[in-house]
Amino acid sequence: TVYRASTTAPVNIAVIKYWGKRDAALNLPTNSSLSVTLSQKSLKTHTTASCSASYTGADSLLLNDEPEDIQSNKRTQACLQLLKRFRHDIEVKNPSAPKLSTMPLKLVSINNFPTAAGLASSAAGFAALVRAIANLYELPHTPTQLSLVARQGSGSACRSLMGGYVAWRAGTARDGSDSIAEEIAPVSHWPNLKALILVVSADKKGVASTAGMQTTVETSTLFKTRAESIVPQRMEEMEAAIHAKDFAKFAEITMRDSNSFHATCLDSWPPIHYLNDVSRAAMNAVETCNRKAGKLIAAYTFDAGPNAVIYYEEENEKLVAGVFRYVLQQVKGWEGEYGAQIPSNEQ
Numbered sequence: 411t412v413y414r415a416s417t418t419a420p421v422n423i424a425v426i427k428y429w430g431k432r433d434a435a436l437n438l439p440t441n442s443s444l445s446v447t448l449s450q451k452s453l454k455t456h457t458t459a460s461c462s463a464s465y466t467g468a469d470s471l472l473l474n475d476e477p478e479d480i481q482s483n484k485r486t487q488a489c490l491q492l493l494k495r496f497r498h499d500i501e502v503k504n505p506s507a508p509k510l511s512t513m514p515l516k517l518v519s520i521n522n523f524p525t526a527a528g529l530a531s532s533a534a535g536f537a538a539l540v541r542a543i544a545n546l547y548e549l550p551h552t553p554t555q556l557s558l559v560a561r562q563g564s565g566s567a568c569r570s571l572m573g574g575y576v577a578w579r580a581g582t583a584r585d586g587s588d589s590i591a592e593e594i595a596p597v598s599h600w601p602n603l604k605a606l607i608l609v610v611s612a613d614k615k616g617v618a619s620t621a622g623m624q625t626t627v628e629t630s631t632l633f634k635t636r637a638e639s640i641v642p643q644r645m646e647e648m649e650a651a652i653h654a655k656d657f658a659k660f661a662e663i664t665m666r667d668s669n670s671f672h673a674t675c676l677d678s679w680p681p682i683h684y685l686n687d688v689s690r691a692a693m694n695a696v697e698t699c700n701r702k703a704g705k706l707i708a709a710y711t712f713d714a715g716p717n718a719v720i721y722y723e724e725e726n727e728k729l730v731a732g733v734f735r736y737v738l739q740q741v742k743g744w745e746g747e748y749g750a751q752i753p754s755n756e757q
C-alpha cells in the first residue's frame with residue numbers, strides 16, 4: 411500500500427517584519443511579526459507526501475523536479491522528526507493504526523514562482539511540507555499547533571498555515587512553546603485589500619535571510635530598539651488598523667516597518683543592501699500615488715531582496731496601476747509583475 415496526501419500552501423508577505431533570532435536552533439524570533447496571506451491563484455507551493463513499507467532508502471524530497479539533500483538539512487529534519495513523533499504517539503495509542511511513522515517518506519514539491527527570489531518561497535514551501543505530512547499522518551493538530559513545526563523549517567513559514575491576517579507571537583518560553591502563529595482576522599474581513607508584486611529580479615538573492623539576520627543581531631546598533639520597543643508598539647497599532655480597516659494607518663506602519671527593517675540591515679556590519687534603484691523607483695511611485703490622491707492609498711514593503719510588494723485597496727487600482735505602468739517603463743532592470751493578488755484563505 412502507498413499512503414498519500416497532497417496540499418497547497420500560500421505565500422505571505424509581512425507588514426511587520428520578522429528579523430532576528432533569539433534562538434537559532436529552535437528558530438525563535440526576537441520580535442513578533444504580522445503578515446497578509448496572498449491568494450493561491452498565482453503564488454503557491456504544491457506538495458505531495460507519500461509513504462509506504464515498500465519504499466526503500468531514506469526520506470526524500472524533489473523540489474521543482476530536482477532532488478534536495480534533506481538528510482543534511484537540519485531544519486527539514488527537525489520538521490520531519492516532530493511530525494513522525496506526533497504520528498508515533500497516535501500509533502502507540504491505537505495499535506491497529508498503520509505504522510506510517512516507520513516508513514520512508516517521499517515528498518514532491520512544486521513552486522509556481524521563482525524559488526529563493528525573495529518571494530517568500532521558503533514560507534510556502536515549509537508550510538506545504540508540514541501540512542502535507544500532517545494530512546498523510548492524519549494528525550489532529552490545529553494550524554496554530556502545526557505553526558510550531560513549520561517555524562522550525564523557516565520562521566516565516568509558520569504564518570503560511572492560515573489565511574487572512576496572521577500574527578506570529580514571538581513568545582517568551584525558552585522551549586518555544588508559545589512562539590506560535592494565529593489568525594487575527596480572516597480574509598473576508600477586508601476583501602478589497604490587494605497586493606501587487608513587482609519582480610525586480612528573479613535571481614537568487616544576495617545575502618540569505620538566515621545569515622543576514624544573524625549579522626544584524628550581532629552588529630546593528632539600531633536593532634535592539636527596533637526589536638524591544640518599536641515593533642511591540644507597532645504590532646498593537648497594526649492589529650488595531652487591520653480591525654478598523656484603516657488603510658492610511660495600515661500603509662504608514664507597513665512602510666515605516668519595512669524602512670526600519672532595511673535601516674537595521676544598512677546599520678549591520680558589513681552592511682547588507684537588499685534594495686536597489688528599481689526598488690527605490692517603486693518607493694517613489696508609491697509616494698506619487700499618495701501625493702496624487704492627497705492621502706495614503708498605497709504602501710510598499712520589501713523583504714530580503716529588491717522585489718516590491720504594493721498594498722492598496724481595490725477602488726484605487728486604476729490610479730496605482732497607472733502610476734506604476736508609467737514609472738516602471740522608465741526603469742531598467744525590471745522583470746515583470748505578478749498581478750494583483752487578492753489575499754485569500756481558500757484553504
Ligand code: DP6
Nearest residue numbers: 424427428564565566619620713714
Ligand atoms: C525579511 O523566514 O526566510 O521575509 O527563519 O531563517 O528561514 P528563516 O528566515 P525567513 O525570514 C524572513 C524574513 C523577511 C521578513 C518576514 O517575512 O517577516
